Amino acid sequence: MADEMVRVAxxxxxxxxxxxxxxxxxxxxxxxxxxxATMYALTRALQYExxxxxxxxxxxxxxxxxxxxxxxxxxxxTIPSANFCRVLQSVLYCKGYDGSEIDGxxxxxxxxxxxxxxxxxxxxxxxxGSSLWPKVVKGLFNMDSYVTVSGGSDAxxxxxxxxxxxxxxxxxxxxxxxxxxxxxxxxxxxxFAIQYELGMADGTANGVFGPGTQSGLKSHTVxxxxxxxxxxxxxAAMILNKRSVPFGDFxxxxxxxxxxxxxxxxxxxxxxxxxxxxxxxxxxxxxxxRKGTACDGVTMVTPPRAQALxxxxxxxxxxxxxNPSARLPEKQIQPGELVTIKDAGLRCFPIxxxxxxxxxxxxxxxxxxxxxxxxxWAQYHGFKPGTIIYFAIDYDAMDDEVTQYxxxxxxxxxxxxxxxxxxxxxxxxxxxxxxRIADAGYSATSYVSDMSSAFSGNLGxxxxxxxxxxxxxxxxxxxxxxxxxxxNDIASGRDTGQxxxxxxxxxxxxxxxxxxxxxxxxxxxxxxxxxxxxGVPESGGDGWTDSxxxxxxxxxxxxxxxxxxxxxxxxxxxxxxxKLRKALIQAPVLWELRKLNPLDFxxxxxxxxxxxxxxxxxxxxxxxWVTIEARNYCMQQGIINGTPLTSTDLRAVWDNLQxxxxxxxxxxxxxxxxxxxxxxxxxxxxxxxxxxxxxxxRYNGTGEAAQQYGSxxxxxxxxxxxxxxxxxxx
Amino acid sequence: MxxxxxxxxxxxxxxAAGVNLLxxxxxxxxxxxxxxxxxxxxxxxxxxxxxxxxxxxxxxLPLLVVAVVxxxxxxxxxxxxxxxxxxxxxxxxxxxxxxxxxxxVPTFTLMxxx
Numbered sequence: 001m002a003d004e005m006v007r008v009a010x011x012x013x014x015x016x017x018x019x020x021x022x023x024x025x026x027x028x029x030x031x032x033x034x035x036x037a038t039m040y041a042l043t044r045a046l047q048y049e050x051x052x053x054x055x056x057x058x059x060x061x062x063x064x065x066x067x068x069x070x071x072x073x074x075x076x077x078t079i080p081s082a083n084f085c086r087v088l089q090s091v092l093y094c095k096g097y098d099g100s101e102i103d104g105x106x107x108x109x110x111x112x113x114x115x116x117x118x119x120x121x122x123x124x125x126x127x128x129g130s131s132l133w134p135k136v137v138k139g140l141f142n143m144d145s146y147v148t149v150s151g152g153s154d155a156x157x158x159x160x161x162x163x164x165x166x167x168x169x170x171x172x173x174x175x176x177x178x179x180x181x182x183x184x185x186x187x188x189x190x191x192f193a194i195q196y197e198l199g200m201a202d203g204t205a206n207g208v209f210g211p212g213t214q215s216g217l218k219s220h221t222v223x224x225x226x227x228x229x230x231x232x233x234x235x236a237a238m239i240l241n242k243r244s245v246p247f248g249d250f251x252x253x254x255x256x257x258x259x260x261x262x263x264x265x266x267x268x269x270x271x272x273x274x275x276x277x278x279x280x281x282x283x284x285x286x287x288x289x290r291k292g293t294a295c296d297g298v299t300m301v302t303p304p305r306a307q308a309l310x311x312x313x314x315x316x317x318x319x320x321x322x323n324p325s326a327r328l329p330e331k332q333i334q335p336g337e338l339v340t341i342k343d344a345g346l347r348c349f350p351i352x353x354x355x356x357x358x359x360x361x362x363x364x365x366x367x368x369x370x371x372x373x374x375x376x377w378a379q380y381h382g383f384k385p386g387t388i389i390y391f392a393i394d395y396d397a398m399d400d401e402v403t404q405y406x407x408x409x410x411x412x413x414x415x416x417x418x419x420x421x422x423x424x425x426x427x428x429x430x431x432x433x434x435x436r437i438a439d440a441g442y443s444a445t446s447y448v449s450d451m452s453s454a455f456s457g458n459l460g461x462x463x464x465x466x467x468x469x470x471x472x473x474x475x476x477x478x479x480x481x482x483x484x485x486x487x488n489d490i491a492s493g494r495d496t497g498q499x500x501x502x503x504x505x506x507x508x509x510x511x512x513x514x515x516x517x518x519x520x521x522x523x524x525x526x527x528x529x530x531x532x533x534x535g536v537p538e539s540g541g542d543g544w545t546d547s548x549x550x551x552x553x554x555x556x557x558x559x560x561x562x563x564x565x566x567x568x569x570x571x572x573x574x575x576x577x578x579k580l581r582k583a584l585i586q587a588p589v590l591w592e593l594r595k596l597n598p599l600d601f602x603x604x605x606x607x608x609x610x611x612x613x614x615x616x617x618x619x620x621x622x623x624x625w626v627t628i629e630a631r632n633y634c635m636q637q638g639i640i641n642g643t644p645l646t647s648t649d650l651r652a653v654w655d656n657l658q659x660x661x662x663x664x665x666x667x668x669x670x671x672x673x674x675x676x677x678x679x680x681x682x683x684x685x686x687x688x689x690x691x692x693x694x695x696x697x698r699y700n701g702t703g704e705a706a707q708q709y710g711s712x713x714x715x716x717x718x719x720x721x722x723x724x725x726x727x728x729x730x
Numbered sequence: 731m732x733x734x735x736x737x738x739x740x741x742x743x744x745x746a747a748g749v750n751l752l753x754x755x756x757x758x759x760x761x762x763x764x765x766x767x768x769x770x771x772x773x774x775x776x777x778x779x780x781x782x783x784x785x786x787x788x789x790x791l792p793l794l795v796v797a798v799v800x801x802x803x804x805x806x807x808x809x810x811x812x813x814x815x816x817x818x819x820x821x822x823x824x825x826x827x828x829x830x831x832x833x834x835v836p837t838f839t840l841m842x843x844x
Binding site: 547 | 766782792840
């Protein structure tokens with residue numbers, strides 16, 4: 001929400017500093033909203049007023065030390081100029097404090113605001129009075145909040161204040177936010193605090209969970225007899241990990257909380273704050289010397305390696321279903337490897353990963369695509385129903401990226417895996433990603449990349465509630481021919497992988513993705529020639545009484561064709577899954593797209609507004625009631641999974657049909673249902689042209705018009721199949 | 731009488747012909763829509779034509795669209811012809827018939843071309 005005094009502050013910067021030119025920035029937007037642009041400009045203004053020649057957005061060591069050396073602290077006696085004061089008043093307003101009209105005087109209102117700020121930061125005792133100390137000033141020139149923000153925890157807010165109050169005198173400890181949220185800054189401040197309590201000097205303490213800190217913690221086990229600072233630090237760490245214990249002494253209640261945490265994280269349940277518990281509370285990978293019972297690797301498990309793993313106490317191994325890269329040739333499960341794993345008494349959990357290293361890879365369609373491929377690969381390798389497949393997010397996804405890209409991606413994964421297989425969905429990634437996907441209901445279990453402790457998605461986030469595997473360190477097990485490098489994982493028992501496998505399946509002759517580079521243009525030409533030959537030109541109609549004129553201005557043959565090609569992967573996946581010809585699904589969709597006319601869009605609007613219950617809709621121009629019948633039939637036949645649909649689902653199904661993947665999937669299932677309605681064999685890779693024509697005709701219903709539909713579409717089918725065949729034979 | 735139109739009657743005939751020929755150009759749309767509707771539903775129902783197989787959402791919406799377009803065009807056509815008809819020395823019924831036929835000319839031309 002815009003704040004008038006923030007707008008005044010922005011106006012002050014623009015007016016005083018030549019619209020930012022003096023500060024080396026552009027003119028601030030005077031919108032009354034505090035943002036980084038305003039903070040950066042004010043930081044530069046402060047540096048300018050202090051006489052620093054090289055201005056920077058960052059409130060770095062030079063800015064901080066200059067305050068100390070030149071002024072010591074800011075108050076009514078040390079403020080060097082009115083504009084200097086106005087900068088401080090402006091930043092106070094930007095942080096939600098009373099800057100007293102930005103009048104250039106460090107008056108009583110400003111002093112009261114500073115007292116309030118110090119209190120909110122937890123520095124009321126350390127910095128009594130109304131002076132602004134250098135580290136407090138540094139804490140002003142950022143976007144951190146010092147009051148509990150929406151959804152924040154008051155308990156965490158108190159811990160943040162306590163940390164600030166106790167450790168701010170230390171050289172490398174700066175004011176942390178007091179917003180009620182655990183974060184990277186808070187996690188690091190906890191490590192600083194522990195290092196200070198261990199007696200590390202300024203300059204030695206660095207906020208890193210290094211050997212010195214680990215060694216020190218090993219001699220600082222806390223238990224019910226512990227009071228004082230160590231108990232406070234331990235209970236703070238528990239609270240930051242979302243464990244509901246009181247902050248302060250190590251009481252019986254804390255002991256119970258510790259036991260619960262240790263049980264959850266799969267540590268020995270001792271009820272004491274021992275080193276392993278400290279480690280798990282402070283860094284995502286915890287004690288990396290822990291002996292895991294699960295692992296994953298990119299190397300083929302040979303009999304000697306399997307034996308080495310077994311001898312080292314491993315029970316579960318994660319292996320990759322597929323490897324799109326020539327690098328790491330053994331990353332994918334190798335022929336015979338699952339038999340080796342089984343014979344050694346190990347169990348395997350599959351991982352699906354392609355190019356999952358940045359946000360732009362992920363979306364709903366990619367999730368659907370990945371899920372289809374994962375199902376096929378899992379079946380190829382022989383994984384049995386019930387197997388949980390882990391889909392990887394192998395980068396440090398920010399929270400907004402999780403919302404925008406990864407959650408929709410997993411919606412596609414979950415919908416496809418649930419509908420088209422008996423497998424389950426797991427997620428491999430940082431803690432925050434895993435928890436967000438679990439909360440959205442799109443994963444059964446999580447495989448947590450805790451080894452990446454510097455990931456924002458791990459720092460400050462507790463272990464996901466549904467974690468199955470906790471990846472903590474890369475180690476080598478065995479020696480000689482049995483030596484194998486693995487990621488050592490802690491297993492929770494939520495997923496025990498698979499210890500037995502089917503023979504594996506692959507159907508010869510199934511369709512593949514179209515070789516667009518080779519065939520796109522030639523195939524389009526043939527489609528256009530065929531359609532024109534039956535009175536459907538590139539657009540419009542071919543004669544006065546031709547009803548195709550109603551499509552003029554709608555979707556041309558080229559456009560319809562390109563749309564179909566854009567979803568080629570989906571047609572391919574469905575055809576491979578159902579073991580039928582891709583052109584049988586493509587032909588009606590291409591035809592219906594080409595034949596879309598304004599009346600179709602009007603019908604859609606009539607349904608949306610409630611004037612109609614149902615109409616043919618989407619790419620396949622398929623009715624909701626037809627979809628319900630087709631999907632129910634496929635569920636009854638065990639072709640797809642799902643809850644049987646009823647007439648009460650009519651609108652929900654119609655809404656789903658607006659989703660192209662659902663719509664095209666429904667077209668595919670309808671061809672299967674139509675074979676039942678016609679009393680002919682289900683569509684397969686060897687369905688005759690006569691039966692194919694009958695299926696295409698039945699897509700339009702029954703009667704003379706449907707027969708015409710079938711005779712028109714069989715030609716289109718032949719054209720499409722011709723190029724699909726060429727792609728298959730490549 | 732001063733101010734009263736004193737143009738010769740034959741020029742109004744030319745005006746009527748011009749206006750209706752011009753109206754016939756946009757008139758192609760409602761006339762074709764009428765044909766589209768008739769061919770896909772009533773005529774198809776009695777077997778005179780074959781319905782477009784992809785037209786399967788019912789006749790109510792097309793009927794509404796055709797009715798609105800035809801009604802609007804008819805209104806414009808009538809408003810354009812009414813002042814001219816008063817000034818043309820033709821029997822009103824003959825005037826409306828000839829005007830309607832003139833309006834159809836662009837459509838017939840298009841039919842001949844396509």
